[in-house]
Every structure is written in structure tokens, then in C-alpha cells.
Amino acid sequence: MEAGDIFNQLVDAHYTPLFRFALSLTKNSSDAGDLTQQTFFIWAKQGHALREEGKAKSWLFTTLYREFLRSRRRAERVTALEDLGPVEADPPAPAVDVVTGMDAGLVVEALQEVDEVYRAPLTLFYMQELSYKEIADMLEVPIGTVMSRLSRGKAQLRAALARKESGARAKVVPFDAPAARKLS
């Protein structure tokens, strides 16, 4: 198979999940697009050295994450977040049917409110592309750390979703409320 064909196949198979991961990291569609492109350009330049095609997916996600970190040096922030106390037990969360009824953009916004150190493994987990072991390899942390970050990340996501949900409810103004009467 020609190198160009391999590249096309790789782009078609992975550019959408890579963009979603980039979007959760950068919180900005334009930056996410740039980061996704940059990742594939690095592959175009160096990917021929990758001997096992089966590892291309992990390589792409790892490269995208490293490129993101390279553009944002936040080592101190990460260290501080790792020192947080135990996870809050069963934080308040909207019911599943509420989440199902939410706009996808709102859910992604909630995900973007999760601290960066937890957001990367959490997004990868929800994309269901990589196992927790592959996520650990990618982030270069022990498996237990991934599990711990998933736990904390989910707690933060639940809290963010609850805020989004209550915010959305607050925007629905009853017709007989004074504010509504002013508008009419």
C-alpha cells in the first residue's frame, strides 16, 4: 500500500476522535482543529518510522497530548491538583435522562470545566477508544493514577453538569414572574 493511501486511511479513521480529544483539552474549536492537523503533520513527517501500524492510534493520541502540553507548560498547576484531598463521595449529579436530554455542546462545556489533569484521561475514557492501560501508557502514569484521575474527574464532571442543568433551568423564566412581565 502506498504511503499516501496509508495516510488517508489513518486520517479517516482517527481525525474525528482526535478532534474531540483536542476540543476537550483546548476548549476551543479552532485550536482543536490546529492541534489535530499538527498531529497528523508530525505523523506525515515521522510516522514512516512507526513499524507497527496497529500502534498508530495510540501514537496519534499520545502525540496530540504531548503537543498540547508543549504549548502549555503547567507543571506546577498539575502538581497542586494532585495534592487535593479525597474524592467527595457520591457528589450531586443530574439524572441520566437529564444528561440524555442535554445538548451535546453543553455536556462538552461541562467536560471542559474539569481540571486539565483529570480531563485528559476522562475524555479518553468517554471516547472509549483506549483502555485504561493504554491511557496510562499515553499519559506516562501508573494504572492506579489513571483510575484515581477518572474517579476525581467524574466527580468534577457530575458537579459541572449539575451546575449546567440548574443554570439552564434558571433561564426558563415563568410567564407570571416579574421579569417576564417586563419583557412583554
Next chain:
Amino acid sequence: MNNVEAKFILQGYRPNGADAGDTTFSTALEQTRVDPALHDWFVREQAFDSAISAKLGQIQPPAGLREAILAGGRVTSSDSTQRRWWQQPVFMAAAASVAVLFALSLALWPRTAEAKIDLAGFALADAMHGEAHDGHGEDTAALQAMLSAPANQLSRGLPVDFEALRKAGCRTVNFADQPVLEVCFKRNGAWFHCYIARRADFPALAAALTPRLTDRNGASIASWADAAHLFVVVSKTGRAPLERLL
């Protein structure tokens, strides 16, 4: 395993069932079958995770991103084919700096043992009695292809990972109790023998950074060095084809 531990493990279980075969989850999954409270929690957790995954899956990349990646990839790939990493200006500048430092160190290096070590003579003797052969192993083949490419000037730098080549099965000969790699290659119809030694194995051997050409016993020999390696190329087809390689 108590329920807290089981929950800690199970919250890493992907809702699409991709982890069903992973033994890490086996015990915790088994526990959900015997503990109703844990079972209910797991069902809720999986439903929540599944809902979030579905929402994330609805996010689509902006229009035109795919085409931009494909177009940019073609340009990048073509550029990297033309200029390998060791041909990049930054690397060439770094190599030039190393070369200057190396030249200075050579000028100051003691040469008492130099006369006793004749790597070029050894290479010539080996090449005269050896037959041309293909490289062994992928790394050797890559180096052989690079040596054979008509546009490559060998004296501008060769990407050599000595140990990798050796382990990959590149032909290795012994000279003064040290390993020397030999790669045969063909360029423009003529065969050449390239010998590569590590500088560290021959500390007393002086070598020029620019190729030095000599004729001996009807063959032509080019020898030079970079920061880490000594190179000797032997040609049995005359001096002109050898000069064109360098």
C-alpha cells in the same frame, strides 16, 4: 475486595463493553452479581457513562478539517522525503560545530599509536577478498539504501546507530580486537564496500573530517570521520566513481 475497592476499579470499565475480556475487572464484576447495592450502583454508573459517551460522539469536527489535514499531510510528507533529518539546516549547523571542535581535538591528540593502526589497509584487504553481499536486517537495508541513493553525498553525514546495526545482523569484522561494520552497496552500477568503526574503539587513530582519497593495490580508498565514527569506503572500479560518492 470491598465495595469501595470494587467501585474504584469498575469506574474505569468502558460502557461499550470493550473491557469485558480484561481480567482486572473480573473480581469486581463478579461482586456486582452477588451484591445488589453494588449492582445498582454499577448499572447507574454505566448508564451515566454511556450517556456522556453518546453526547461526546455527537461532536463533529468543523467542515474542511479533513481536507486540510490531507492537503497539509501531502506537503509535509513530500518535504520530509526531500530533506531527511540529518539534512536539516539546524542539524547541519550543529554537525559543523561538532566538526570544528573535533578538528581541534584531533590536532591536539597524541599520535604515538597511529602508525600501528591501519584501518584503511585492513578494509582494503577485506574488500579485495570479500564478495559483494546484501545487507542483513531492516536497519542495514535502510543504510544500504541511503548509501546507494545517487543524490546522497556520504561525507555530509551518515545516520549510523552502530549497536542497532550490529544487532540487526549487519556484517561485522574484527580489527585490532574491535568490531567494524561492513555494508556493501551499489551505486550507478559499481559496487563499493563501506566500513564503519566507532571512534571510541580506536582513540589513537587520527582521521580527517573531510574524505582523504588514496590508491593502493589497484583500488581506491576514501576515509574520513565524524564525531562518533570512522568511515572507510573501498572501490575496485577506480577513483572517479568513488569521488562522486563523497
